[in-house]
Amino acid sequence: MKRDIFQAIADPTRRAILVLISSTALTPNAIAEQFQTTRQAVSKHIKILNECDLLEEKKLGREIYYQLKIDKMKEIDQWLEQFKAIWEQRFSQLDQVLLNLKSKENEN
Amino acid sequence: MKTDLLMNFSVDKENKAVNVKREFAAPLSDVWSAWTEPEILDLWWAPAPFKSRTKSMEFKEGGKRLYAMVGPDGTERWSFFDYTSISPKTNFKHSATFCDADGNPNSEFGSSYWDITFSEQGELTVVDIHIKRDSFEELQKIIEMGFKQGFTSAMDSLDKIFEARK
Numbered sequence: 001m002k003r004d005i006f007q008a009i010a011d012p013t014r015r016a017i018l019v020l021i022s023s024t025a026l027t028p029n030a031i032a033e034q035f036q037t038t039r040q041a042v043s044k045h046i047k048i049l050n051e052c053d054l055l056e057e058k059k060l061g062r063e064i065y066y067q068l069k070i071d072k073m074k075e076i077d078q079w080l081e082q083f084k085a086i087w088e089q090r091f092s093q094l095d096q097v098l099l100n101l102k103s104k105e106n107e108n
Numbered sequence: 109m110k111t112d113l114l115m116n117f118s119v120d121k122e123n124k125a126v127n128v129k130r131e132f133a134a135p136l137s138d139v140w141s142a143w144t145e146p147e148i149l150d151l152w153w154a155p156a157p158f159k160s161r162t163k164s165m166e167f168k169e170g171g172k173r174l175y176a177m178v179g180p181d182g183t184e185r186w187s188f189f190d191y192t193s194i195s196p197k198t199n200f201k202h203s204a205t206f207c208d209a210d211g212n213p214n215s216e217f218g219s220s221y222w223d224i225t226f227s228e229q230g231e232l233t234v235v236d237i238h239i240k241r242d243s244f245e246e247l248q249k250i251i252e253m254g255f256k257q258g259f260t261s262a263m264d265s266l267d268k269i270f271e272a273r274k
Contacts, residue, residue, distance in 0.1 A: 084117045086155050093152035098134035
């Protein structure tokens with residue numbers, strides 16, 4: 001199943017996991033210890049994050065460590081910048097429209 | 109046009125909401141007209157090179173606006189607004205839903221819920237927009253539907269204008 005970043009951040013537990021693994025690589029057990037929910041629930045969230053391609057997997061001995069792919073998270077910011085830019089453009093067009101309305105009123 | 113009018117843009121990911129606040133150097137009645145009259149709305153609603161084309165609009169509670177964003181290649185992206193609450197020159201609320209040219213909703217992306225407040229601050233009019241979404245995928249869809257490309261080309265042509273002025 002193809003997932004995107006927005007599904008990753010749609011859930012509060014997943015957002016918390018992303019914060020946890022943004023600075024250090026952690027094993028699934030170490031991640032699960034931080035939450036009140038069951039280990040199964042946490043591993044389901046990890047699975048979804050993995051499907052969103054947000055996790056860097058590292059094997060050390062028998063343990064798997066997960067760390068956040070920071071570049072992937074940047075996609076969200078870039079995307080939001082575009083959305084902001086759309087509003088900025090829309091508003092500068094509205095500025096022009098309002099300017100024209102004003103000059104029309106002055107003519108009358 | 110370069111302005112020093114204040115704009116705030118913030119995203120509340122947790123609540124799937126976007127807040128946009130902007131000042132305008134115009135009287136409140138003009139700003140209200142620009143947001144609520146289809147002829148004026150179509151002049152600025154779509155970021156160039158897109159054009160906004162309103163097919164029908166009844167600005168009253170329970171009324172609807174059916175419009176298309178028309179791309180430079182003529183592609184139409186239809187949406188409708190359902191006006192749920194109107195307090196003249198103060199606030200209005202509506203939902204927004206993707207649809208086809210006849211106004212049949214495309215349920216795949218859900219709706220967004222808009223709450224727009226107008227206020228006077230001295231010579232300026234402040235517009236406060238709060239948009240709540242069913243999902244962020246819908247927001248993303250708007251970008252994917254071609255705004256990104258359209259916007260980039262608009263910026264490029266602006267760059268060229270600035271370049272020519274040097």
